[in-house]
Amino acid sequence: MSFLTENKFVSFFKGFLVTGKQPVKPKVTVQYPEQKRPKAERAHGRHVLNRYEDGMEKCIGCELCAGVCPARCIYVRGADNPPDAPVSPGERYGFVYEINFLRCIHCDLCVEACPTEAITESKLFEFSFSNRQDAIYTKAELVVDDSGKPKVLPWEDWKPGDDANTSAWVRATSPSGRADLEGAPLWSGELGYGTRPAQAGQSDAAAADAPADFDISVREVEAAELKGAGVRATRPVPRPSRPAGTTP
Amino acid sequence: MILAASAANYSGDPVFAKGLDLAVWLIIIVKLLVVFVIVMAAVIFMIMYERKAIARLGNRWGPNRAGPKGWLQAIADGTKLAFKEEFVPEGADKVVYRAAPFISLVPAFVAFSIVPIGGTLSVDGYTTRIQLADPPWGILLMLMASSISVYGVMLAGWSSGSKYPLIGAVRASAQMISYEAALGLTVATVVVLSGSLSTSAIVAAQHGGFLYHWNILRSFGAPAAIFFIAITAEMTRPPFDLVEAEEELAGGFNMEYASVGFMMFYMAEYIAVVTNSAIFATLFLGGPDGPRIAGHSIGPFWFTLKVLVLLYVYIWIRATLPRLRYDQLMDLGWKRLIPGSLALLLIVIGARVSWRWGLFAFAGCLIAFQVLLRAIEVGQSRTDAGAELEAP
Numbered sequence: 091m092s093f094l095t096e097n098k099f100v101s102f103f104k105g106f107l108v109t110g111k112q113p114v115k116p117k118v119t120v121q122y123p124e125q126k127r128p129k130a131e132r133a134h135g136r137h138v139l140n141r142y143e144d145g146m147e148k149c150i151g152c153e154l155c156a157g158v159c160p161a162r163c164i165y166v167r168g169a170d171n172p173p174d175a176p177v178s179p180g181e182r183y184g185f186v187y188e189i190n191f192l193r194c195i196h197c198d199l200c201v202e203a204c205p206t207e208a209i210t211e212s213k214l215f216e217f218s219f220s221n222r223q224d225a226i227y228t229k230a231e232l233v234v235d236d237s238g239k240p241k242v243l244p245w246e247d248w249k250p251g252d253d254a255n256t257s258a259w260v261r262a263t264s265p266s267g268r269a270d271l272e273g274a275p276l277w278s279g280e281l282g283y284g285t286r287p288a289q290a291g292q293s294d295a296a297a298a299d300a301p302a303d304f305d306i307s308v309r310e311v312e313a314a315e316l317k318g319a320g321v322r323a324t325r326p327v328p329r330p331s332r333p334a335g336t337t338p
Numbered sequence: 339m340i341l342a343a344s345a346a347n348y349s350g351d352p353v354f355a356k357g358l359d360l361a362v363w364l365i366i367i368v369k370l371l372v373v374f375v376i377v378m379a380a381v382i383f384m385i386m387y388e389r390k391a392i393a394r395l396g397n398r399w400g401p402n403r404a405g406p407k408g409w410l411q412a413i414a415d416g417t418k419l420a421f422k423e424e425f426v427p428e429g430a431d432k433v434v435y436r437a438a439p440f441i442s443l444v445p446a447f448v449a450f451s452i453v454p455i456g457g458t459l460s461v462d463g464y465t466t467r468i469q470l471a472d473p474p475w476g477i478l479l480m481l482m483a484s485s486i487s488v489y490g491v492m493l494a495g496w497s498s499g500s501k502y503p504l505i506g507a508v509r510a511s512a513q514m515i516s517y518e519a520a521l522g523l524t525v526a527t528v529v530v531l532s533g534s535l536s537t538s539a540i541v542a543a544q545h546g547g548f549l550y551h552w553n554i555l556r557s558f559g560a561p562a563a564i565f566f567i568a569i570t571a572e573m574t575r576p577p578f579d580l581v582e583a584e585e586e587l588a589g590g591f592n593m594e595y596a597s598v599g600f601m602m603f604y605m606a607e608y609i610a611v612v613t614n615s616a617i618f619a620t621l622f623l624g625g626p627d628g629p630r631i632a633g634h635s636i637g638p639f640w641f642t643l644k645v646l647v648l649l650y651v652y653i654w655i656r657a658t659l660p661r662l663r664y665d666q667l668m669d670l671g672w673k674r675l676i677p678g679s680l681a682l683l684l685i686v687i688g689a690r691v692s693w694r695w696g697l698f699a700f701a702g703c704l705i706a707f708q709v710l711l712r713a714i715e716v717g718q719s720r721t722d723a724g725a726e727l728e729a730p
């Protein structure tokens with residue numbers, strides 16, 4: 091019966107079957123403002139200024155973030171801590187702290203540069219303004235509130251999880267690259283969260299090869315929910331390494 | 339013999355039986371306005387129908403924000419388009435440039451006037467068909483309209499004073515003229531089957547039995563298929579939309595148009611889709627013919643249903659088939675559709691005379707096809723040989 095299936099005329103109409111089947115399948119479209127795909131674990135979004143567990147601000151006004159910023163969107167002015175009511179545990183604190191989000195490229199270099207992990211990025215990117223003044227976030231808007239959560243501003247669309255793991259805790263699997271420090275958190279606690287545990291996987295080869303939970307792409311998470319929509323739910327099988335000396 | 343259907347007797351619209359008085363004029367004007375509104379509504383509907391259906395055929399949702407379920411999106415787009423700047427290029431021939439959209443739009447409207455929507459309507463002693471005009475040469479109006487709409491495209495491309503629109507327009511005119519021959523021949527087949535040029539008589543000739551009395555089965559499907567392909571090419575719908583091949587022509591004949599001018603081309607395109615679906619239903623699917631429900635004739639319902647199904651087929655084709663290459667387009671038109679429709683016309687004419695003549699025409703066409711195939715083969719081999727000689 092191959093003449094029935096391999097016929098040019100038949101295969102012409104087979105194409106119509108391919109498109110004709112689509113309307114009954116689940117759609118790949120996400121109804122965006124109402125439904126949102128989960129964001130990547132290390133997504134770079136709107137900044138927050140963190141505080142210690144005792145409520146002190148972490149920022150010491152050193153201006154390293156402003157210095158490293160390639161877009162020059164950060165303006166910091168430090169001031170001496172008032173002795174009777176200190177804002178930060180150090181000698182100085184960030185008196186003025188402003189980020190212009192019309193310029194920020196979310197490269198995270200300020201986060202890398204910060205010696206006290208004061209500035210970190212949340213996953214929020216859905217904020218828009220109707221005037222340029224609103225684009226400049228002041229310190230009052232950037233500092234976390236008393237529960238350690240970022241402040242929710244009227245023009246921002248926070249979704250659950252956008253403020254999760256805002257600090258830089260996932261960076262270090264082994265601080266300073268020393269194997270004997272693996273798993274030992276060398277970072278300070280944070281208001282609302284305490285001291286976060288270290289990420290696993292440096293000396294354990296299997297754990298290092300296995301993708302961490304936050305590395306699973308958003309696409310795959312979605313694909314598990316969209317079975318039959320033409321999206322593969324399984325991760326691609328890694329190609330076996332070729333023995334040395336052989337050519338492909 | 340199903341081919342030998344009795345020729346329907348043509349009788350004009352019964353509204354003219356009492357002569358032309360004021361009431362008749364009023365009825366005609368009201369009918370004109372109603373048809374205009376129906377066509378405009380159909381265009382807006384078709385744009386949304388196409389956008390939603392093609393989205394679903396591509397595993398998407400399509401527009402679903404403006405209005406209930408997104409059905410007001412076309413109105414929103416149209417309003418936005420109308421408020422855009424009316425821009426005339428410096429090199430354009432101003433008068434022709436302005437006139438071209440109208441030349442495109444008006445025939446599209448005119449063609450719908452001959453479509454019988456079904457049944458009659460009685461108002462104050464006057465009975466009239468639900469059909470704007472029922473001239474004895476009805477179907478020729480459709481051929482005329484599709485020929486004139488070529489001028490709209492051609493003049494738009496030429497008067498824009500820009501090379502991409504010009505290439506698009508040249509393609510369009512060559513394509514439309516090529517497919518008009520096949521179109522006319524298949525329409526002639528239907529006319530021979532029904533024995534009349536009037537659309538109402540063509541519909542009446544198909545009346546009587548559900549499906550098996552329709553022209554699509556009485557002509558064994560082939561003229562309907564050719565007509566469908568030809569009309570798709572005539573409208574420059576995908577897969578025959580070389581006229582507006584974005585990848586090559588950056589938009590095609592309407593590239594230099596904006597605002598209302600562009601909107602008119604856009605509307606003309608969609609009116610043509612609706613009109614030609616209606617004409618296909620009239621010629622081959624019995625128009626408003628269909629089973630009665632509880633003793634009531636519900637012609638307009640069946641007519642609308644058939645048009646909706648045909649429109650969906652057009653959208654499905656657009657979602658499925660890739661655009662043809664120019665030589666493939668010309669091959670299909672000249673080497674397949676025109677000889678095919680000519681043969682079918684001869685066979686149908688023969689069969690109307692007697693079954694012997696039908697068989698004779700069939701045999702004659704088979705022989706002619708062999709000769710034609712051989713001629714195409716020889717011509718192709720010579721072209722190939724020439725190409726080899728020219729190649730370095």
